Amino acid sequence: MLLQERKSAMTAIPAITSISQGHLNTWETCQRKYQYSFLEELSLPDADLQRKKNLLLGANFHLLMQQKELGLDISALANSDPKLQAWLDAFERQPPATIAGDRFCEHRRTLEIKIDLSLHHSENSDRGQEYFVLTAIYDFLILGDRQAQILDWKTHQKAIAADQLQSNWQTRLYLYLLARTTNYAPEQLSMTYWFANTAESTIIPYSQLEYIGTEAKLTQFLTEINQARSYPQLPLNSPDCQYCEFRDRCDRGSPEIAIETYGIEDIPEVKI
Numbered sequence: 001m002l003l004q005e006r007k008s009a010m011t012a013i014p015a016i017t018s019i020s021q022g023h024l025n026t027w028e029t030c031q032r033k034y035q036y037s038f039l040e041e042l043s044l045p046d047a048d049l050q051r052k053k054n055l056l057l058g059a060n061f062h063l064l065m066q067q068k069e070l071g072l073d074i075s076a077l078a079n080s081d082p083k084l085q086a087w088l089d090a091f092e093r094q095p096p097a098t099i100a101g102d103r104f105c106e107h108r109r110t111l112e113i114k115i116d117l118s119l120h121h122s123e124n125s126d127r128g129q130e131y132f133v134l135t136a137i138y139d140f141l142i143l144g145d146r147q148a149q150i151l152d153w154k155t156h157q158k159a160i161a162a163d164q165l166q167s168n169w170q171t172r173l174y175l176y177l178l179a180r181t182t183n184y185a186p187e188q189l190s191m192t193y194w195f196a197n198t199a200e201s202t203i204i205p206y207s208q209l210e211y212i213g214t215e216a217k218l219t220q221f222l223t224e225i226n227q228a229r230s231y232p233q234l235p236l237n238s239p240d241c242q243y244c245e246f247r248d249r250c251d252r253g254s255p256e257i258a259i260e261t262y263g264i265e266d267i268p269e270v271k272i
């Protein structure tokens, strides 16, 4: 099972200025994985067909939910796969609680931020690399009078514990971006995850404390990403290597072990 390389590992590494939750989660997990995923753009093995099929099914559910909100006929798409129909039935039987307000599907939101660099990295400034564009696409967003609610559909996971959801960069970035780009106070924002396999909802509240903490961490990560000149592997026997798609490349375990971990961010919300 060989990874396909779209670019040689030996080619010059381009700078990335658009940052999604996927970049931040990967940077926090392993810098080598960040290099492989985003700088060298190594893709999933062709042999990992089941994983690819599941990702496509999840993407189709997101499309189905978008078309449903727009009032389009979704019967053909829903009937195209029993799983899609089951998820739709689950949603109609037990939808997440929502606030009243203006509703937006697949809503893209960006924010340009500037990171101040230390003087000895001023050559980066000359190349204009201190600017980043934070990017998110919300599955569903409701802007009410006094509250705003982000909703996210999860299809390939069992329900994930609230503390795991709260610490994931999807939650942190999505809420931070909404706070930065609207007049809502952090306490007026929340994010709801709805799990299609169980029809369970988990609501993550937001606070000024979380907002400040995310801002500080973002500054740290973006400075590190900007200034990185090497991308170290995790130490041997790190738990994160066990299910990493690059473990064969890193000589960290057999590529034949099935990957059955579906992370919170497995359905990509944006192609950057």
Ligand code: SF4
Pocket: 030, 031, 032, 033, 036, 232, 233, 234, 238, 240, 241, 244, 245, 246, 247, 248, 250, 252
């Ligand atoms: S196998 Fe381990 S060290 Fe290598 S990219 Fe994956 S997480 Fe990082």
